[in-house]
Amino acid sequence: MLDLVIFYFFAALAVGAAVMVVTRQNVVHSAIFLATALLATAGIFLSLHAEFLFIVQIILYTGGILVLYVFVIMLVNLDLALHQVQFNRRWYVALLLTVVLGAEAFAAIAVSRQSLYALPPAPAQALDPNTEQVAWGLFHTYVLPFEIASVLLLVAMIGGVIMAKKRI
Amino acid sequence: MDLNAILTWPYLVPLICAASIVLVLPLVAGYIVLVERKVMADMQVRLGPMRVGPHGLLQPIADALKLLIKEDIIPENADRWIFWGAPLISVTAAMLSLSAVPIGPVFLIADLNIGLLFILGVSALGIFGIVLGGWASNSHYSLLGALRSAAQLVSYETSAGIAVVGTVLLAGTLSTTAIVQKQATDGVWFIFAAPIGFFIYLVASIAETNRAPFDMPEAESELVAGYMTEYSGFRWALYFLAEYTNMIVVSSIATILFLGGGLRPFSGTSALDFLDYFPAAMMLGIAGYCFYRAPKQPVAVQKGFMAVVGLLCGGLALLLAGPVAVPALAAIKPGLHGGFWFLLKVSAYIYVFMWLRFTFPRYRFDQLMQLGWKFLLPVALANLVGIAVALALHRGLGWNVVLSFGLTTLLTVAVAGFLVWVGEGREVTKIGEEEETAANA
Numbered sequence: 001m002l003d004l005v006i007f008y009f010f011a012a013l014a015v016g017a018a019v020m021v022v023t024r025q026n027v028v029h030s031a032i033f034l035a036t037a038l039l040a041t042a043g044i045f046l047s048l049h050a051e052f053l054f055i056v057q058i059i060l061y062t063g064g065i066l067v068l069y070v071f072v073i074m075l076v077n078l079d080l081a082l083h084q085v086q087f088n089r090r091w092y093v094a095l096l097l098t099v100v101l102g103a104e105a106f107a108a109i110a111v112s113r114q115s116l117y118a119l120p121p122a123p124a125q126a127l128d129p130n131t132e133q134v135a136w137g138l139f140h141t142y143v144l145p146f147e148i149a150s151v152l153l154l155v156a157m158i159g160g161v162i163m164a165k166k167r168i
Numbered sequence: 169m170d171l172n173a174i175l176t177w178p179y180l181v182p183l184i185c186a187a188s189i190v191l192v193l194p195l196v197a198g199y200i201v202l203v204e205r206k207v208m209a210d211m212q213v214r215l216g217p218m219r220v221g222p223h224g225l226l227q228p229i230a231d232a233l234k235l236l237i238k239e240d241i242i243p244e245n246a247d248r249w250i251f252w253g254a255p256l257i258s259v260t261a262a263m264l265s266l267s268a269v270p271i272g273p274v275f276l277i278a279d280l281n282i283g284l285l286f287i288l289g290v291s292a293l294g295i296f297g298i299v300l301g302g303w304a305s306n307s308h309y310s311l312l313g314a315l316r317s318a319a320q321l322v323s324y325e326t327s328a329g330i331a332v333v334g335t336v337l338l339a340g341t342l343s344t345t346a347i348v349q350k351q352a353t354d355g356v357w358f359i360f361a362a363p364i365g366f367f368i369y370l371v372a373s374i375a376e377t378n379r380a381p382f383d384m385p386e387a388e389s390e391l392v393a394g395y396m397t398e399y400s401g402f403r404w405a406l407y408f409l410a411e412y413t414n415m416i417v418v419s420s421i422a423t424i425l426f427l428g429g430g431l432r433p434f435s436g437t438s439a440l441d442f443l444d445y446f447p448a449a450m451m452l453g454i455a456g457y458c459f460y461r462a463p464k465q466p467v468a469v470q471k472g473f474m475a476v477v478g479l480l481c482g483g484l485a486l487l488l489a490g491p492v493a494v495p496a497l498a499a500i501k502p503g504l505h506g507g508f509w510f511l512l513k514v515s516a517y518i519y520v521f522m523w524l525r526f527t528f529p530r531y532r533f534d535q536l537m538q539l540g541w542k543f544l545l546p547v548a549l550a551n552l553v554g555i556a557v558a559l560a561l562h563r564g565l566g567w568n569v570v571l572s573f574g575l576t577t578l579l580t581v582a583v584a585g586f587l588v589w590v591g592e593g594r595e596v597t598k599i600g601e602e603e604e605t606a607a608n609a
Contacts (some may be wrong), residue, residue, distance in 0.1 A: 028250070028303060035296065051282045059289040066431055067295055071318050074303050074311060130281055 006047045014040035027073050038062050052130040078147065182277040189266050189277075197412035198228030202523050211526045222461070222470040225477065238401035243306055249364065251302035255403045258297025258410035261418060265291035269420040270345050272430035274504025283344035284336065284421070289518045291417050294410060295321050301407070302395035313394025316533065321376055323540040328372035334365040334555040335425040348429030355436045359426040361573055364551045364580050366426045368544055370520070373418035375540065377411065379521060381528035384537060419517040420510075427561065430506030444501075448489035455481035499598045506542040543587050550583040 017037035024030045042057040088094075138146050174180065192521055202217065202224065209216030242251055262609070268283040270276035280286050287297040304315020316395055335358045339347040351357055358459030359366045396407050434440040458478030465471045488508060491501035554576035561572035 028245075028247070028300070032250070032300070049456070050360065055289050059285065059292065063289055063292040063295075067299070067318060068320060070299050070303075071315065074315065110510075132287070138576045164267045 003047060007044060008045040010040045010047065014044070015038075027076075028070070031070050031073060034069070035062055035066050038066065050130065052134045170396040178197060181275060185224065185271070185275055185277045186267065188272075189263055191418075193263065193266075194232070194409055195228070195549050197230055197414070200412050200415070200518065201231070201408075203230050204525075207519070207522045208526050210373075219242065221360050222465045222474045222477075225473070232405070235405040236402055240401045240403065241398075243398050247304040247306070250300050252300030252403075254297045254304060256297070256400070257300065257408035258294045259343075259413070261290055261292075261294035261297065262410045262413035265417050265419070266413065269417070269424070270429065272347070272503055272508075272510050273345065273348075275507050276345065276565065279343060282297045282342050284332065284342045284347070284424075285499060287344070287417065287421055288332065289415060290319070292325060294414060297407075297410065298395050301399070305395070305398035309397045310395050311396065317378060317395060320382065320536065320540075323537060324372040324375040324382075324604070327368055327540060327544040327548045328376060330552050331362075331365045331372065332425060334362050334548075334552050336558060337555050338362065339550070344424050344429075347424055348413070348431060348570040351428045352431055352435055357426060357428040357431075361579075362426070362551065362555055364547065364577060364584070365555070367423070368551065369422055369426065371544060373422065374521060374524060375520075375536070377414050377418055378400070379415070379476060380542050381530050383530060391515065398446030401426060415518055415521060417513065419514040421522075422517050423513040427517070429513075430510040432509055444492045445503065447512075448485045448492070451481050451485035451488060455479070455485060480509050486552075523593045538591070542591060543584070545585045547580065548588055550580045554580045555594045 014037045017033045017040060020033040021030045021037060024033065038057065038061045042054050042062070045051075045054040045057060205227075206216040206224070217227040220226045220230045242248060243488070265287045267277040268286045270279070285375050298317045298321075299314045300312040302312075305311075333493070336342060336363055338358055339350040341347060341350070396404055399407060428435075432446075434443065441480055455478045458474050458481060462478065463470050463473035465474055488504060491497040491499075491504060555573075558572040558576040561567040561575075562569050
């Protein structure tokens with residue numbers, strides 16, 4: 001019961017904050033709501049006993065990427081953005097598509113309800129020790145895809161440096 | 169509910185710790201400020217605050233009262249809500265990260281599997297308070313201070329994080345209590361296994377807490393007071409509280425990782441068990457000094473206050489001596505003595521912070537960035553590789569511990585020396601180039 005309450009609290013917080021991210025006029029306010037949404041997602045991870053994902057979500061997204069966002073936002077002239085029209089005139093098309101997509105998702109959940117609930121519940125300690133299990137998965141079971149992704153990121157990073165720097 | 173049920177209630181210790189973090193920490197932060205002023209005065213051959221209470225002992229309370237009743241000024245074009253909320257973000261993040269810090273083996277709120285990451289990650293959230301506060305003030309000084317602060321934090325967090333990873337390799341776990349436990353079973357504090365890691369963490373932690381010689385965000389001569397320029401009264405006090413709490417947090421991390429947490433020095437050597445009397449002896453010494461100074465105070469109230477402080481220290485001495493001298497009380501020894509040693513080490517680390525602050529002149533911003541990215545980060549990486557290699561040599565090939573760690577430490581020092589050498593060469597050519605272009609123009 002308590003688990004459900006916590007889940008719905010964080011879920012509502014995440015969705016509500018996500019809506020605010022899109023609708024706020026001021027970009028800094030959007031950034032704050034984005035931080036809220038990300039932290040709420042982290043809360044859901046924690047309530048699912050995925051401690052490592054929880055803290056990585058906070059360190060990477062909230063503490064890392066979002067700080068960079070805010071950093072850039074502050075260097076931009078906000079007054080200009082404040083006077084621009086925020087929504088396209090054909091926003092109702094997007095709304096319609098969103099509603100259709102949402103209905104689809106709900107239908108999918110409703111249809112698969114039986115099969116989803118038919119899954120056996122995981123044993124209580126299935127995710128412990130969390131960090132070790134993630135490490136085992138990344139560096140042992142899926143080491144090749146992981147290394148490929150690392151190389152890709154490294155290439156992107158070097159490319160970014162080269163493009164940003166005029167004279168090396 | 170009878171007393172026994174209350175004492176064995178599993179939430180009792182966490183509740184006490186949480187309450188004391190929220191309630192006592194502001195007081196502790198205030199007294200750290202007082203100690204800082206006293207240490208500064210001592211190093212500059214002055215007396216420091218002497219008026220409020222004996223030797224200025226009540227100064228923090230007077231300051232807090234003054235800040236509480238000061239007018240809360242909000243700039244006209246400020247973003248009101250963010251201006252209000254920003255200091256709260258900083259304070260909350262700093263205090264929350266303390267919840268995973270074990271003050272000795274007993275006094276901790278939660279022993280998380282990811283304890284260390286939790287402390288690092290949550291305390292890093294405090295930067296939002298700084299950046300948003302600086303932005304919401306709608307002032308150029310504040311914004312520039314906030315941007316500098318963010319840049320500095322992000323740069324030095326990388327080095328600090330990699331230095332921390334080195335000790336995590338040594339401990340093989342992220343749980344704060346297990347890291348301390350590992351140092352007890354290995355019989356060596358990790359500062360001796362990874363001295364360079366400790367040095368990197370020391371420098372990076374000073375930079376992360378925005379303290380001199382890295383206090384660029386609040387360089388008075390350039391930016392008034394940095395991101396706090398527009399803040400006054402209680403909100404300003406909250407920023408200050410967050411800053412000092414962050415100092416305690418980084419000192420706690422250093423204590424846990426490198427200085428053996430709540431362990432007594434030589435905790436494995438039974439021949440040195442007389443060191444168990446050190447806490448009580450130290451407290452007795454402080455009490456004796458208080459009683460010695462009490463009659464020399466100018467006012468009767470101050471004499472009484474000094475005597476009360478002496479009595480308090482005497483009581484603490486009794487409390488700390490009790491479990492060592494009386495076998496019946498031995499059960500409470502780990503908690504009390506662990507807490508004492510932990511707090512003593514944290515205080516020593518904070519003292520080093522102050523010492524450095526009053527010894528070194530402030531860095532320039534480009535020097536700060538160069539130090540962070542071109543020196544500390546490569547050395548931290550070399551240190552990490554060195555520790556990994558040493559562990560492989562020791563555990564995999566069965567080399568001597570001292571030999572393998574000594575060898576890799578020397579190699580890391582060589583890398584650092586090489587970096588300094590290269591850096592000096594580059595600096596010289598750069599200055600020459602600039603002169604050349606100036607002459608051509």
